[in-house]
Amino acid sequence: MKLKFSKMHGLGNDFMVIDGVRQAVSLAPEQIRLLGNRQLGIGFDQLLLVEPAREPGHDFRYRIFNNDGGEVEQCGNGARCFAKFVRDQGLTGKSRIEVETARGVISPEYLGDGLARVDMGVPRFKPADLPFLADAEALTYALPLSGGDCEIGIASMGNPHAVQLVDDVDTAPVAEVGPEIESHPSFPQRVNAGFMQIVNRGEIRLRVYERGAGETLACGTGACAAVVCGIRQGLLDARVTVHARGGDIVIEWAGEGSPVIMTGPAVTVFQGEIEL
Numbered sequence: 001m002k003l004k005f006s007k008m009h010g011l012g013n014d015f016m017v018i019d020g021v022r023q024a025v026s027l028a029p030e031q032i033r034l035l036g037n038r039q040l041g042i043g044f045d046q047l048l049l050v051e052p053a054r055e056p057g058h059d060f061r062y063r064i065f066n067n068d069g070g071e072v073e074q075c076g077n078g079a080r081c082f083a084k085f086v087r088d089q090g091l092t093g094k095s096r097i098e099v100e101t102a103r104g105v106i107s108p109e110y111l112g113d114g115l116a117r118v119d120m121g122v123p124r125f126k127p128a129d130l131p132f133l134a135d136a137e138a139l140t141y142a143l144p145l146s147g148g149d150c151e152i153g154i155a156s157m158g159n160p161h162a163v164q165l166v167d168d169v170d171t172a173p174v175a176e177v178g179p180e181i182e183s184h185p186s187f188p189q190r191v192n193a194g195f196m197q198i199v200n201r202g203e204i205r206l207r208v209y210e211r212g213a214g215e216t217l218a219c220g221t222g223a224c225a226a227v228v229c230g231i232r233q234g235l236l237d238a239r240v241t242v243h244a245r246g247g248d249i250v251i252e253w254a255g256e257g258s259p260v261i262m263t264g265p266a267v268t269v270f271q272g273e274i275e276l
């Protein structure tokens with residue numbers, strides 16, 4: 001089977017994007033792991049699959065696979081690339097599209113010049129939404145780790161996030177603590193582990209150890225989760241610039257019950273064809 005694809009990235013969080021509308025695509029987890037291998041395959045953090053919508057009124061279905069082969073619910077940087085991809089490939093002429101994901105509908109809008117804005121939906125904070133094992137809902141939780149407790153906020157952006165405050169992201173123990181949080185028994189479906197440094201009420205620095213992909217140069221849903229946790233804790237204003245290692249995005253959130261709006265770049269690196 002020959003598969004056409006685009007290699008894209010959002011702030012260095014990189015993707016193989018496949019048109020599953022005009023091509024018949026069925027990939028086993030081991031094929032995704034091989035394609036995602038940076039030495040033996042194409043290399044990516046996530047594989048994004050564009051499919052026809054299942055429900056009337058929606059434009060597409062958006063499926064996301066981490067490079068460990070597992071299918072997940074959401075990807076924010078990918079959603080911006082998705083919006084650019086369907087326009088560039090002529091799959092739609094609309095700039096704002098309604099896209100089905102494994103956890104509800106999101107609305108990406110391609111603004112042109114490599115910029116996209118996405119209504120990422122309403123964040124959820126109940127432990128069962130992630131899921132996270134806790135007796136009751138709280139703003140922060142003590143998470144026992146081998147080196148002692150760490151304090152986390154939790155949020156679901158469709159996918160699960162645990163966010164901790166650090167003094168300096170450059171010296172935060174992301175590689176050591178990230179995997180322990182990712183696979184912590186309190187998160188039965190594992191979790192994305194965010195490390196947030198508050199610069200001021202409108203700016204944070206962020207690193208994310210992603211579930212199923214390791215630390216990436218940026219994580220869009222991680223940025224949304226960090227900002228909403230920071231706003232709920234009274235540390236941030238409603239509009240925040242997030243500095244990731246791969247660049248900046250802007251996250252806006254008006255508070256409980258409102259959707260999170262993410263604005264940032266989407267880049268196509270090259271297009272290719274691979275024999276599977």
Ligand SMILES: N[C@@H](CCC[C@H](N)C(=O)O)C(=O)O
Binds near residue numbers: 072159212220
């Ligand atoms: N890079 C993404 C998130 C991808 C999925 C995540 N690793 C998970 O397992 O939930 C983003 O930009 O949001």
